[in-house]
Amino acid sequence: MSEEIYLTGITTTGTPHIGNYVGAIRPGIEASKDLSTKHFYFLADYHSLAKNEDPDKITQSTLEIAASWLALGLDTEHAYFYRQSDIPEILELTWILHGMTAKGLMNRAHSYKAMVQANAESGTKDPDKGVMMALYSYPILMAADILMFKSTKVPVGRDQKQHVEMARDVAQRFTHHYGEVLVLPEAVIGEHTAVLKGLDGRKMSKSYNNTIPLFADEKRLRKLIMKIKTNSLEPGEPKDTNDSTLFDIYKAFAAPDEVAEIEKRYAEGIAWGEMKQVLFEYINDQIKPARDEYQRLIDDPATVEAELKKGAEKAREISIPYLAQIRDAIGIRRLG
Ligand code: TRP
Numbered sequence: 001m002s003e004e005i006y007l008t009g010i011t012t013t014g015t016p017h018i019g020n021y022v023g024a025i026r027p028g029i030e031a032s033k034d035l036s037t038k039h040f041y042f043l044a045d046y047h048s049l050a051k052n053e054d055p056d057k058i059t060q061s062t063l064e065i066a067a068s069w070l071a072l073g074l075d076t077e078h079a080y081f082y083r084q085s086d087i088p089e090i091l092e093l094t095w096i097l098h099g100m101t102a103k104g105l106m107n108r109a110h111s112y113k114a115m116v117q118a119n120a121e122s123g124t125k126d127p128d129k130g131v132m133m134a135l136y137s138y139p140i141l142m143a144a145d146i147l148m149f150k151s152t153k154v155p156v157g158r159d160q161k162q163h164v165e166m167a168r169d170v171a172q173r174f175t176h177h178y179g180e181v182l183v184l185p186e187a188v189i190g191e192h193t194a195v196l197k198g199l200d201g202r203k204m205s206k207s208y209n210n211t212i213p214l215f216a217d218e219k220r221l222r223k224l225i226m227k228i229k230t231n232s233l234e235p236g237e238p239k240d241t242n243d244s245t246l247f248d249i250y251k252a253f254a255a256p257d258e259v260a261e262i263e264k265r266y267a268e269g270i271a272w273g274e275m276k277q278v279l280f281e282y283i284n285d286q287i288k289p290a291r292d293e294y295q296r297l298i299d300d301p302a303t304v305e306a307e308l309k310k311g312a313e314k315a316r317e318i319s320i321p322y323l324a325q326i327r328d329a330i331g332i333r334r335l336g
Contacts, residue, residue, distance in 0.1 A: 006032075010024065017214055018211075045058060047138065066308060080314055082314075084145065090319070105170075168185055198211055199245075215294045235274075250282065
């Protein structure tokens with residue numbers, strides 16, 4: 001069997017939070033230590049256009065996400081770590097794939113449908129109000145990201161599974177027309193990776209504004225943890241670990257024996273204030289060394305830029321010859 005190729009993209013909107021850390025960054029860095037597989041991690045900065053963000057925010061988010069992965073120890077010798085916009089072949093492939101993507105398929109994309117539904121709910125007459133083509137054809141750009149590097153496995157959150165399946169559909173149609181040039185990818189949903197809840201108990205997400213930034217300084221980290229919603233049980237009253245955001249977050253960070261110890265303390269009625277202090281200290285100790293390195297990188301963006309450029313060079317050793325092969329397959333060729 002040929003070598004598995006893992007690839008995943010991170011849209012450059014927002015500041016990385018602890019939910020991103022336990023859900024994507026930590027498992028990604030861990031997985032990339034397997035030298036028998038290949039790993040591609042990239043900053044999907046062109047994807048961020050679908051959301052019409054402020055340009056400076058996109059730059060800042062790119063820096064913060066790149067600095068986070070580097071500070072946490074991603075081995076960029078083994079893994080490919082790059083910025084989407086540094087690989088022009090991805091955009092060329094995006095257009096090529098437009099020729100193999102049915103409009104009807106895009107009509108069914110969750111990202112687009114959510115917008116249409118929001119318009120319907122707000123009573124707007126035009127169902128496509130506010131829908132930019134960058135949002136509508138977002139799955140095609142994502143398909144190009146995936147197919148450009150012959151990815152076989154694409155680790156994503158549940159919300160992105162449909163997009164990976166669309167990439168597979170598009171690749172299949174391409175194969176039908178042009179022969180075996182592309183590799184069919186498959187989504188990998190982390191069944192065991194935790195999905196963290198945020199300050200208000202809903203899923204931690206930048207769209208809910210309920211996140212704990214991964215590298216918040218000590219003071220801010222403490223303040224945010226103290227804000228996490230709990231119920232009104234008094235100290236000494238036994239508490240349920242099943243419905244406790246504090247417990248879930250602790251569990252995502254701690255070792256099994258430490259979790260067992262905290263379960264015992266819940267049963268004994270640990271006070272919420274004390275549990276918050278325990279959680280703060282635990283996360284703070286674990287994050288501190290990387291946080292110092294993160295701060296150093298944020299203050300030295302040229303080093304981060306150089307890392308990304310190096311990653312792009314390495315990635316283009318693959319994308320340049322492969323795109324040439326794809327163009328040849330579709331009849332975009334030299335005449336003599
Ligand atoms: N759309 C993905 C998200 O919002 C990010 C992404 C872009 C991606 N390109 C990708 C994920 C390719 C996996 C593979 O989370």
